[in-house]
Amino acid sequence: xxxxxxxxxxxxxxxxxxxxxxxxxxxxxxxxxxxxxxxxxxxxxxxxxxxxxxxxxxxxxxxxxxxxxxxxxxxxxxxxxxxxxxxxxxxxxxxxxxxxxxxxxxxxxxxxxxxxxxxxxxxxxxxxxxxxxxxxxxxxxxxxxxxxxxxxxxxxxxxxxxxxxxxxxxxxxxxxxxxxxxxxxxxxxxxxxxxxxxxxxxxxxxxxxxxxxxxxxxxxxxxxxxxxxxxxxxxxxxxxxxxxxxxxxxxxxxxxxxxxxxxxxxxxxxxxxxxxxxxxxxxxxxxxxxxxxxxxxxxxxxxxxxxxxxxxxxxxxxxxxxxxxxxxxxxxxxxxxxxxxxxxxxxxxxxxxxxxxxxxxxxxxxxxxxxxxxxxxxxxxxxxxxxxxxxxxxxxxxxxxxxxxxxxxxxxxxxxxxx
Amino acid sequence: xxxxxxxxxxxxxxxxxxxxxxxxxxxxxxxxxxxxxxxxxxxxxxxxxxxxxxxxxxxxxxxxxxxxxxxxxxxxxxxxxxxxxxxxxxxxxxxxxxxxxxxxxxxxxxxxxxxxxxxxxxxxxxxxxxxxxxxxxxxxxxxxxxxxxxxxxxxxxxxxxxxxxxxxxxxxxxxxxxxxxxxxxxxxxxxxxxxxxxxxxxxxxxxxxxxxxxxxxxxxxxxxxxxxxxxxxxxxxxxxxxxxxxxxxxxxxxxxxxxxxxxxxxxxxxxxxxxxxxxxxxxxxxxxxxxxxxxxxxxxxxxxxxxxxxxxxxxxxxxxxxxxxxxxxxxxxxxxxxxxxxxxxxxxxxxxxxxxxxxxxxxxxxxxxxxxxxxxxxxxxxxxxxxxxxxxxxxxxxxxxxxxxxxxxxxxxxxxxxx
Numbered sequence: 001x002x003x004x005x006x007x008x009x010x011x012x013x014x015x016x017x018x019x020x021x022x023x024x025x026x027x028x029x030x031x032x033x034x035x036x037x038x039x040x041x042x043x044x045x046x047x048x049x050x051x052x053x054x055x056x057x058x059x060x061x062x063x064x065x066x067x068x069x070x071x072x073x074x075x076x077x078x079x080x081x082x083x084x085x086x087x088x089x090x091x092x093x094x095x096x097x098x099x100x101x102x103x104x105x106x107x108x109x110x111x112x113x114x115x116x117x118x119x120x121x122x123x124x125x126x127x128x129x130x131x132x133x134x135x136x137x138x139x140x141x142x143x144x145x146x147x148x149x150x151x152x153x154x155x156x157x158x159x160x161x162x163x164x165x166x167x168x169x170x171x172x173x174x175x176x177x178x179x180x181x182x183x184x185x186x187x188x189x190x191x192x193x194x195x196x197x198x199x200x201x202x203x204x205x206x207x208x209x210x211x212x213x214x215x216x217x218x219x220x221x222x223x224x225x226x227x228x229x230x231x232x233x234x235x236x237x238x239x240x241x242x243x244x245x246x247x248x249x250x251x252x253x254x255x256x257x258x259x260x261x262x263x264x265x266x267x268x269x270x271x272x273x274x275x276x277x278x279x280x281x282x283x284x285x286x287x288x289x290x291x292x293x294x295x296x297x298x299x300x301x302x303x304x305x306x307x308x309x310x311x312x313x314x315x316x317x318x319x320x321x322x323x324x325x326x327x328x329x330x331x332x333x334x335x336x337x338x339x340x341x342x343x344x345x346x347x348x349x350x351x352x353x354x355x356x357x358x359x360x361x362x363x364x365x366x367x368x369x370x371x372x373x374x375x376x377x378x379x380x381x382x383x384x385x386x387x388x389x390x391x392x393x394x395x396x397x398x399x400x401x402x403x404x405x406x407x408x409x410x411x412x413x414x415x416x417x418x419x
Numbered sequence: 420x421x422x423x424x425x426x427x428x429x430x431x432x433x434x435x436x437x438x439x440x441x442x443x444x445x446x447x448x449x450x451x452x453x454x455x456x457x458x459x460x461x462x463x464x465x466x467x468x469x470x471x472x473x474x475x476x477x478x479x480x481x482x483x484x485x486x487x488x489x490x491x492x493x494x495x496x497x498x499x500x501x502x503x504x505x506x507x508x509x510x511x512x513x514x515x516x517x518x519x520x521x522x523x524x525x526x527x528x529x530x531x532x533x534x535x536x537x538x539x540x541x542x543x544x545x546x547x548x549x550x551x552x553x554x555x556x557x558x559x560x561x562x563x564x565x566x567x568x569x570x571x572x573x574x575x576x577x578x579x580x581x582x583x584x585x586x587x588x589x590x591x592x593x594x595x596x597x598x599x600x601x602x603x604x605x606x607x608x609x610x611x612x613x614x615x616x617x618x619x620x621x622x623x624x625x626x627x628x629x630x631x632x633x634x635x636x637x638x639x640x641x642x643x644x645x646x647x648x649x650x651x652x653x654x655x656x657x658x659x660x661x662x663x664x665x666x667x668x669x670x671x672x673x674x675x676x677x678x679x680x681x682x683x684x685x686x687x688x689x690x691x692x693x694x695x696x697x698x699x700x701x702x703x704x705x706x707x708x709x710x711x712x713x714x715x716x717x718x719x720x721x722x723x724x725x726x727x728x729x730x731x732x733x734x735x736x737x738x739x740x741x742x743x744x745x746x747x748x749x750x751x752x753x754x755x756x757x758x759x760x761x762x763x764x765x766x767x768x769x770x771x772x773x774x775x776x777x778x779x780x781x782x783x784x785x786x787x788x789x790x791x792x793x794x795x796x797x798x799x800x801x802x803x804x805x806x807x808x809x810x811x812x813x814x815x816x817x818x819x820x821x822x823x824x825x826x827x828x829x830x831x832x833x834x835x836x837x838x
Contacts, residue, residue: 034502035502035504035505037508037510039512044463044466044488047463047490050490050493051490051492051493051496054493054496054497055496055499055500058496058497058499058500058501058502058505059500061502061505062501062502062505063501063502063504063505063508064497064501064505064508064509064510065493065496065497066510066513067490067493068487069463069488069490071466071469071470071486071488073470074469074470074473074484074486077470077473077474077477077484078473078477078483078484080474080477081474081477081478082477082481082482082483083453083454083477083480083481083482085454085482086454086477086480086481086482086483089456089482089483090483091456091483091485091520092519092523093458093516093517093519093520093523093525094485094513094516094520096516096519097512097513097515097516097519098512100511100512100515100516101510101512101513104511104512106512
């Protein structure tokens, strides 16, 4: 890393940093191609960033940018006034439309940053039904994303409710400013030549994934407070990290920020106890202090100190919702972990700690995974589900060992850091 | 009309009037059914009304309300920064999705009120291409609407740019307040029991349409300054006005306000000269002082003092864009005309004056029209096009005669009023 790119440009105005975030999102994150259509989703609170991304996308040659805005207030109105029998309904026509757009070559950008506890006070039974309906309706579009058929990325905007959740003791304006600064820093947008910095960071993640791929561990063993978990890895698994060549020819970095290397666990080979180390914000509900026991890959006991009902409904979504679809390693010294902040947003918190995901596996994390049938994927251990939900199990008190097929053990992480 | 319902409740607060507008839009305009899905479109400026409509829709039993918000600023960014070759692209996937929603039983509500001259300063060639692409992409969804397969309505929200266009000499806040008052009055939302008032008004429009249906005129003859136009009516045409029974079983009043009775002209039997009496706001461009000559149903000369290029591109959309799809009679004493305001918005201005529409005909304005094939519709004289664009030809200086099949003439309107 050169001295020039290490420099944070503290003299940049807020508007300049926001514009740089939009520029890296489009050009480094999304890798938008000239003539490509862009489908963006955002809450109304993210309008300023959505407009700058729209501008950057057109400057990069987008043929058309369509933003689907969601209004959190309107979502709440459904819970206040909607009839009970309506909660199994989702806007399938809209998700089908998105899938059609992706099949026809559109890229996908999501702006994260909604209120992490928007639905915390709503009836968990209704929340669960609504979430399940959305998961089901979104599945065809999501498959094109998880298979990396298209270029996509997720980037974050500060919003008042999120800022208040992260900085509960600060006045609203100050909380927003602090959250924006944290986003700019984690997203490498407040530096000289952010595109070059992202290329460098991306190369580092690829080197780490290559190293793990050479090791070919059969499983990982996580040990820490409340955690003694063996995660078998899928046959012919591939570790991935940073950017990826999408099926449509574009190169994208799907998450901004990203600090993780990750692969596909074996859906039938997960054993033991695991405890979450950060709260999970799941579709508007905060789920805290999750404690789960796996047996033959499947959750046989699950409990959360807060949001337990939503957790139970989540793992009841389908058979695959009780099994793992991803395991991910992040050093505790990652810039996001170093910030010391709890973001209550997966995009950030998952890049501050090792984590696992319940639900759908990425076929791209298997050798030649994109050309395998559902049966072939399953026979290698790749899980299948409507959901894909990350939660954090890493901290500076977690050790990770790699276990070879022959049973030999080697340290991978100690006290949350790479060995 | 009873004294009670004639009373305008001047003591209502703005919030109360806005809420009543939302309530009549959902319950009288849309006729939303219990369990029905609702697809709404709105500019971001209409957010307060969109939220109240969402609330009223859920109270009326909507299973799900999805609002597609458009951001006018983002639209402008495309013209500022978008590559030239992108302007033939439309979000077909989104319009296809809407058509899917309608086929699956969703209702449709549009909130009108965008900036009437948003695109006036943009390249008319690009505006024309973009509009044509949208018209083409929207066609499958629009057909379900124009055939009244589904219940739908259009209602208006004041927005800053629209208010400034209508009240250019007033300060912004005052212009918004004046426009809102005009909308509440024209939409019969500021009265005691607005639903009852709408039922009464609706019955009046049906009586007027019934009268014209008894006459069975072969054509109408419009005479006024710059206008001497004979509009042949389609064979087995039906005059309509007010609400309609949609194919999905709901009863809806598709425009709020509505003061017109209208029918389908014969696409090959329009002859003579016609001059617009109000500006037309067509997808962001104001087109003023339109003067057009028809021969054998087709425009053979067209000119506008302002927006002429956009007019020319509009009538070049397809073969049917040069022919009439609707003729509509509105007395000059309608409440909207009486307001003396020029709204620069079709939803309002078309209810202040007699008008014609270029483009697609409504098959519902023909006897058994819904069961006819495209060929049968055409043989009766119904026009076919991607567009359906109203413009005003009525004023207090327009006379209208009805001409019978035998050639006899009878006065229908004199100086803009029903005879």
